[in-house]
Amino acid sequence: xxxxxxxxxxxxxxxxxxxxxxxxxxxxxxxxxxxxxxxxxxxxxxxxxxxxxxxxxxxxxxxxxxxxxxxxxxxxxxxxxxxxxxxxxxxxxxxxxxxxxxxxxxxxxxxxxxx
Amino acid sequence: xxxxxxxxxxxxxxxxxxxxxxxxxxxxxxxxxxxxxxxxxxxxxxxxxxxxxxxxxxxxxxxxxxxxxxxxxxxxxxxxxxxxxxxxxxxxxxxxxxxxxxxxxxxxxxx
Numbered sequence: 001x002x003x004x005x006x007x008x009x010x011x012x013x014x015x016x017x018x019x020x021x022x023x024x025x026x027x028x029x030x031x032x033x034x035x036x037x038x039x040x041x042x043x044x045x046x047x048x049x050x051x052x053x054x055x056x057x058x059x060x061x062x063x064x065x066x067x068x069x070x071x072x073x074x075x076x077x078x079x080x081x082x083x084x085x086x087x088x089x090x091x092x093x094x095x096x097x098x099x100x101x102x103x104x105x106x107x108x109x110x111x112x113x114x115x
Numbered sequence: 116x117x118x119x120x121x122x123x124x125x126x127x128x129x130x131x132x133x134x135x136x137x138x139x140x141x142x143x144x145x146x147x148x149x150x151x152x153x154x155x156x157x158x159x160x161x162x163x164x165x166x167x168x169x170x171x172x173x174x175x176x177x178x179x180x181x182x183x184x185x186x187x188x189x190x191x192x193x194x195x196x197x198x199x200x201x202x203x204x205x206x207x208x209x210x211x212x213x214x215x216x217x218x219x220x221x222x223x224x225x226x
Contacts, residue, residue, distance in 0.1 A: 004158070031211045042119070043159075043203070045213035056213065091159070093214075100209050101147050101166055108158040 001027070004107035008090050013111045018080040021110045025094030031055075032075050033095075033104060034067060040087035046090075049075060050097070076086070082114045117142045121204050121217035130226050135192040137218055138204030141185070146209030148180055150189045153201045153219070163189060194224045 005024040013019050025032045034046040034049040046065070051072035060067070064083070069075040079086050089111050093104040118141040128134045136150075138181040147166055151159035163178040165171045165187070171178045177190040187206070191198055201221050 012127045033213060035214075035216075043205075043214075043216040045215070048211070048213055050211070055211075059213070095211055097211065099162070102211055103149075103161055103164065104214060105161070106151070106159045108156070 004092055004094050004105055006090075006110050008110060009108065010111045010113070012083075012115065013082055014115050015084055016081045018078065019082055019112060021077045021079075021090050021112070023092030023107060024093070026105055028096065028109070029094035029105075030072070030097040031095040031102075033093040033102075034075070034077055035091040035093065036088050037109075038085070039092045039093065043091060046077075055056045057107060073115035079112070082112075084114050087112055117215045118119075118218035119204055119206055121202075121213050123218055123221050124221040126220055127223045127225055128148075129192050130194060130196060130224055132194050134194045134198065134204050134222055134224070136189040136191075136220050136222065138187045138189075139185055140187070140193075140204075140206045140215070142206070142208075142215070143182075143185065144208055145185075145206040147207050148178070148187045148221050149205040149207075149214065150176075150178060150187075151204045151205060152198075153203060153204040155201075159203055159209075196224045196226045198222060 032049040037043045045059040051070045089109040151161040165178040201219040204217040
């Protein structure tokens with residue numbers, strides 16, 4: 001079974017440009033999460049989808065970030081316009097629905113460099 | 116502010132020794148506790164999870180949880196050079212709630 005897939009693995013853009021990151025969760029996982037790690041900091045939560053609905057977007061830093069999950073399958077995270085402080089590694093995770101204790105499975109991340 | 120604290124390391128242990136990794140958390144409502152291992156440039160990989168106070172063993176790994184002290188640890192017995200990685204402690208409020216991570220502890224096992 002395929003794991004969580006993210007692409008691109010690395011993106012280098014200039015300040016002011018737009019970048020779109022994609023995440024394909026494990027098949028059948030209703031829950032999809034975006035996290036981000038900036039240099040020297042811990043991995044931090046951005047938002048959580050249940051199927052196509054945003055369950056929790058409390059971690060989104062500002063309105064330059066837009067996440068979508070049309071059809072409840074893959075998700076995209078768009079940054080427009082990108083700023084220097086957006087550089088970091090963006091991780092996607094997915095989990096099955098249900099139960100008091102669930103496991104989140106992570107992708108390898110997209111390393112975003114904004115110059 | 117919910118926080119998870121870990122010693123960043125590096126923690127160096129000789130091959131065959133026991134590696135002890137520690138983590139404290141601030142939110143007393145935390146229900147689930149996870150240890151992920153991450154090799155450079157790779158995805159965080161779950162190696163242990165624990166929900167109840169006490170010890171949980173899986174092969175060479177033992178997770179320990181003390182909710183009263185808000186403390187979680189991971190012991191790696193018979194450490195191998197292949198165990199050299201960053202170990203991330205993460206907690207959540209149970210169910211499908213978001214994970215709160217520590218910065219990670221870098222472990223180096225010396226052959």
